[in-house]
Amino acid sequence: GAGVSQSPSNKVTEKGKDVELRCDPISGHTALYWYRQRLGQGLEFLIYFQGNSAPDKSGLPSDRFSAERTGESVSTLTIQRTQQEDSAVYLCASSLAGKLAEQFFGPGTRLTVL
Amino acid sequence: GQNIDQPTEMTATEGAIVQINCTYQTSGFNGLFWYQQHAGEAPTFLSYNVLDGLEEKGRFSSFLSRSKGYSYLLLKELQMKDSASYLCAVRDNYGQNFVFGPGTRLSVLP
Numbered sequence: 332g333a334g335v336s337q338s339p340s341n342k343v344t345e346k347g348k349d350v351e352l353r354c355d356p357i358s359g360h361t362a363l364y365w366y367r368q369r370l371g372q373g374l375e376f377l378i379y380f381q382g383n384s385a386p387d388k389s390g391l392p393s394d395r396f397s398a399e400r401t402g403e404s405v406s407t408l409t410i411q412r413t414q415q416e417d418s419a420v421y422l423c424a425s426s427l428a429g430k431l432a433e434q435f436f437g438p439g440t441r442l443t444v445l
Numbered sequence: 446g447q448n449i450d451q452p453t454e455m456t457a458t459e460g461a462i463v464q465i466n467c468t469y470q471t472s473g474f475n476g477l478f479w480y481q482q483h484a485g486e487a488p489t490f491l492s493y494n495v496l497d498g499l500e501e502k503g504r505f506s507s508f509l510s511r512s513k514g515y516s517y518l519l520l521k522e523l524q525m526k527d528s529a530s531y532l533c534a535v536r537d538n539y540g541q542n543f544v545f546g547p548g549t550r551l552s553v554l555p
Contacts, residue, residue, distance in 0.1 A: 364543065373532065373547035374488070387542055422487060434478075434543065436487035 333357070335437035337423050343443045344413055352408045352440045356425030361403050364434065366422045367392075374422065380406060381428070413444045447471050449546035451533050456552045457523055465518045465549045467533030475536040479507050479518045482530045482548065491518070491531075520551075528553045 336355045344350050356363050365377040376390040380400045391397070395413075400406040410417055420439040426432040449469045457463040469477070476495045480488035492502050494509035494516060506519040518531055530548040537544060 366545075374534075374545040376542055376544065379542060389542070433490045433493070436489070438487050 335423055335425050335435050337421075337437040337440050339440055340438065341441045341443075343445065345445050346415060347412055349409065349411045350413055350442065352410075352421050352442070354406045354408070354423030354425075354437060356404065356406070356423070357435055359403075359427070360425035360435070361428045362426045362432065363400060363406050364424045364426075365398060365406070365408050366424065367419045368422060368439070369419045377408070377421075410442075413442075415444050418442055418444045447535075447537070447544045449533055449535060449544055451531075451546040451549045453547065454550045454552070456554060457520075459523055459525060459553055459555050461523050462519065462521050463523060463551065465520070465531050465533075465551065467516045467518070467546055469514050469516070469533070469535050469544075469546075471535045471537050471544055473537050474511060477507075477509055477516045478534045478536065478543070479505075479516075480532040480534065482532060484529070488532055523553050525553050525555070527551065 338353045361382055363380040366374040368374050378398045379387045383400045383402055395411045398408045420441050422439045423437045424434040426434045451467050476493050478493045479491040481491050482488040492507040494500055494507050497509055499508045504521045509516045530550045532548045533546040534543045
């Protein structure tokens with residue numbers, strides 16, 4: 332079956348513009364995660380969804396970042412008024428419910444803010 | 446606070462055995478996970494440990510000691526394709542958040 336997909340794969344934008352990143356999880360996966368990975372660094376947790384609710388938004392770096400999810404499917408991560416420090420790969424992962432459920436990662440969106 | 450430590454880089458020779466250590470201090474514990482990430486690609490799942498001890502999965506094994514906040518990933522019969530970053534992650538007390546370590550970049554030399 333299809334894995335996690337993300338779009339766009341690459342996004343170049345100018346400082347101050349808004350961007351929207353999309354994640355399509357594996358069908359049936361109720362949990363969805365967004366991470367940020369800067370060049371040469373580890374994964375930074377941003378937000379977690381269980382269904383369409385987000386019980387943990389603690390990782391969102393500022394109020395310029397927001398995310399939503401429709402039911403148990405597509406999620407969008409929106410970054411408003413982008414800054415150069417937002418440049419990174421944004422990874423989405425999904426998993427079945429359950430504490431030991433394995434996460435499956437999408438290919439990521441590489442965001443470059445000029 | 447949440448803190449996970451791993452060595453930044455390691456080098457090993459093809460055919461050898463390498464052990465990648467991970468120490469953690471988190472607000473709770475609901476499993477420790479290891480992921481492999483090749484350059485420019487997304488992480489892929491390798492293994493997880495919930496109870497103390499060794500979990501073996503082919504050439505890869507992972508060990509956990511919860512009392513010590515310590516895990517290691519053991520890679521045997523190294524192959525060139527094993528050159529990648531290895532990420533240690535802990536699922537926290539509420540079973541919601543994964544805290545990732547910085548990753549260990551492994552280079553396998555001929």
